[in-house]
Amino acid sequence: DAGVIQSPRHEVTEMGQEVTLRCKPISGHNSLFWYRQTMMRGLELLIYFNNNVPIDDSGMPEDRFSAKMPNASFSTLKIQPSEPRDSAVYFCASRLAGSTDTQYFGPGTRLTVL
Amino acid sequence: SQQGEEDPQALSIQEGENATMNCSYKTSINNLQWYRQNSGRGLVHLILIRSNEREKHSGRLRVTLDTSKKSSSLLITASRAADTASYFCANAGNNRKLIWGLGTSLAVNP
Numbered sequence: 001d002a003g004v005i006q007s008p009r010h011e012v013t014e015m016g017q018e019v020t021l022r023c024k025p026i027s028g029h030n031s032l033f034w035y036r037q038t039m040m041r042g043l044e045l046l047i048y049f050n051n052n053v054p055i056d057d058s059g060m061p062e063d064r065f066s067a068k069m070p071n072a073s074f075s076t077l078k079i080q081p082s083e084p085r086d087s088a089v090y091f092c093a094s095r096l097a098g099s100t101d102t103q104y105f106g107p108g109t110r111l112t113v114l
Numbered sequence: 115s116q117q118g119e120e121d122p123q124a125l126s127i128q129e130g131e132n133a134t135m136n137c138s139y140k141t142s143i144n145n146l147q148w149y150r151q152n153s154g155r156g157l158v159h160l161i162l163i164r165s166n167e168r169e170k171h172s173g174r175l176r177v178t179l180d181t182s183k184k185s186s187s188l189l190i191t192a193s194r195a196a197d198t199a200s201y202f203c204a205n206a207g208n209n210r211k212l213i214w215g216l217g218t219s220l221a222v223n224p
Contacts, residue, residue, distance in 0.1 A: 031210075101206040108154075108156050
């Protein structure tokens with residue numbers, strides 16, 4: 001079975017550019033999570049969706065960040081405009097409804113903003 | 115901060131030795147989970163212990179939970195070089211969000 005799929009795996013961009021990260025959750029999972037990981041702050045939850053609806057976006061750093069989940073098999077995290085402090089590894093994770101909260105992580109997107 | 119805390123932050127042992135990592139948390143929990151992250155990879159679920167359990171085993175892993183002290187420990191017995199990774203605890207509250215610790219970096223030397 002395919003796990004959580006993220007693309008791109010690596011992204012290098014210049015400050016001010018728009019960045020779009022993509023995620024395909026495991027089929028049948030109804031919750032999706034976007035995380036950011038840095039050495040300084042560890043793993044931070046940015047936003048999560050249940051049944052494609054955003055439930056908690058309190059972790060989104062600022063208005064430059066936005067996330068969508070147009071259907072059960074696809075989500076995007078967009079940063080516009082990007083800044084060097086956005087450099088991090090961004091993970092997507094999904095969870096099965098009615099499960100014990102175990103989350104399944106994608107391989108991550110390493111973002112570098114120059 | 116709602117984050118849990120693991121200690122030690124870094125641990126270096128020889129192959130064959132046991133590795134013990136501890137985790138403290140601040141909020142009430144439904145269950146507590148441990149994950150492993152290999153360098154450059156996503157996190158992988160290892161084991162889950164429910165709030166009404168005190169100890170759980172899975173292969174070479176042993177997890178304990180002390181809700182009175184709001185702490186958990188992960189023991190890896192007979193460690194192998196392949197166990198080298200970062201280990202994170204995450205507690206699941208009633209709102210079903212996971213609150214993550216900062217992780218313990220484990221190095222197992224051959």
